Amino acid sequence: MTDILDIARSQVLERGEGLAEAQVLAVLRLGDERLEEALALAHAVRLRWCGAAVEVEGIVSLKTGGCPEDCHFCSQSGRFETPVRAARLDVGSLVEAARQTAATGATEFCIVAAVRGPDERLMREVGEGIAAIRAAVDIDIACSLGILTAAQADELQDMGVHRYNHNLEAARSHFAQVVTTHTWEERRATLELVRERGMQVCCGCIIGMGETLEQRAELAAQLAEVDPDEVPMNFLDPRPGTPFAGLPAVPAADALRAIAAFRLALPRTILRFAGGRELTLGDLGARQGVLGGINAIIVGNYLTTLGRDPQDDLDLLAELSMPVKELSRTL
Amino acid sequence: MTVAVHCDGCGRLAADGDHTTCRARRAATDPPRYCTDCGRKLVVQVLPLDWTARCVRCGPLVR
Numbered sequence: 001m002t003d004i005l006d007i008a009r010s011q012v013l014e015r016g017e018g019l020a021e022a023q024v025l026a027v028l029r030l031g032d033e034r035l036e037e038a039l040a041l042a043h044a045v046r047l048r049w050c051g052a053a054v055e056v057e058g059i060v061s062l063k064t065g066g067c068p069e070d071c072h073f074c075s076q077s078g079r080f081e082t083p084v085r086a087a088r089l090d091v092g093s094l095v096e097a098a099r100q101t102a103a104t105g106a107t108e109f110c111i112v113a114a115v116r117g118p119d120e121r122l123m124r125e126v127g128e129g130i131a132a133i134r135a136a137v138d139i140d141i142a143c144s145l146g147i148l149t150a151a152q153a154d155e156l157q158d159m160g161v162h163r164y165n166h167n168l169e170a171a172r173s174h175f176a177q178v179v180t181t182h183t184w185e186e187r188r189a190t191l192e193l194v195r196e197r198g199m200q201v202c203c204g205c206i207i208g209m210g211e212t213l214e215q216r217a218e219l220a221a222q223l224a225e226v227d228p229d230e231v232p233m234n235f236l237d238p239r240p241g242t243p244f245a246g247l248p249a250v251p252a253a254d255a256l257r258a259i260a261a262f263r264l265a266l267p268r269t270i271l272r273f274a275g276g277r278e279l280t281l282g283d284l285g286a287r288q289g290v291l292g293g294i295n296a297i298i299v300g301n302y303l304t305t306l307g308r309d310p311q312d313d314l315d316l317l318a319e320l321s322m323p324v325k326e327l328s329r330t331l
Numbered sequence: 332m333t334v335a336v337h338c339d340g341c342g343r344l345a346a347d348g349d350h351t352t353c354r355a356r357r358a359a360t361d362p363p364r365y366c367t368d369c370g371r372k373l374v375v376q377v378l379p380l381d382w383t384a385r386c387v388r389c390g391p392l393v394r
Contacts, residue, residue: 061377083342086374301378304375306361
């Protein structure tokens with residue numbers, strides 16, 4: 001049998017064809033002694049098919065907490081007794097957050113709300129917020145507002161939303177162990193609405209929610225089938241009060257193996273370091289990830305938790321001679 | 332300097348129990364979550380480069 005990394009070298013690096021599910025599983029099963037080799041190959045694939053530039057993004061929570069859904073990893077669910085209390089951001093603060101994000105060199109600013117899907121009030125707030133940001137800040141705007149109707153997808157397109165995030169979060173076979181208040185298929189349907197309207201599709205996952213390696217490989221394959229413009233990779237940060245509070249953090253080697261495997265499954269996708277990387281990988285892991293297939297980062301803080309100092313990430317990119325992607329749209 | 336009555340990580344009395352995990356979480360990734368004066372949950376807004384926190388009874392948290 002031919003070695004999986006040799007196969008990946010010709011299939012992914014040379015021809016640009018992502019690994020299939022069984023092949024991803026073979027990468028996830030590689031021993032620690034092959035990890036460095038897998039990361040180096042994933043990095044070469046990223047350079048060949050995506051280039052050296054790194055996309056930097058900031059995110060902010062417009063509506064925090066009180067969500068009716070029961071995503072077991074999430075401290076913003078109103079169904080669990082967590083330390084997060086409901087909060088709402090005003091338009092002025094939203095614009096200031098976008099301004100601060102742009103000042104770091106970020107080209108993408110994502111407005112996020114903890115909801116099943118947006119109601120009229122939220123759509124109005126998002127519309128006002130986007131208009132105010134576009135008038136004051138030179139940055140692409142993304143949204144993550146849950147499950148959309150066709151009319152809401154139309155509205156967001158009209159507002160000029162550049163990219164819409166809606167994560168699959170978990171493999172289809174594992175989803176019911178993570179969320180019971182909506183289905184994997186509902187999430188998939190929203191992604192189709194987004195794509196049909198010409199907005200970029202951002203669809204990610206959380207590694208470490210009790211899934212098997214087989215389900216991790218299944219998830220990579222299902223993400224590849226969605227063919228998103230961007231895949232944010234989160235690693236479970238077990239939050240107090242959530243059903244997943246007692247799960248262990250993903251070991252660093254497993255997280256890095258997942259990064260390499262997902263890059264080999266998704267050679268042309270923007271693969272973003274997202275939540276949980278500080279806990280799982282620390283400073284050393286951030287470097288290894290960026291040299292192992294990652295080509296985008298969330299700069300600064302997350303929705304309810306704090307991230308690395310943005311300057312640390314920007315210094316790392318400079319040290320590695322990785323230019324920050326510039327805003328490319330025509331203004 | 333005021334003495335914290337409640338732990339800002341879990342809201343329980345600071346003098347009661349072990350708050351090692353709370354302190355570790357605060358040092359790593361978490362803003363304060365509970366008012367150290369009254370123990371109520373804070374209204375916390377995390378921003379890309381900053382955060383703010385306010386107690387509905389005791390007012391804004393001053394850093």
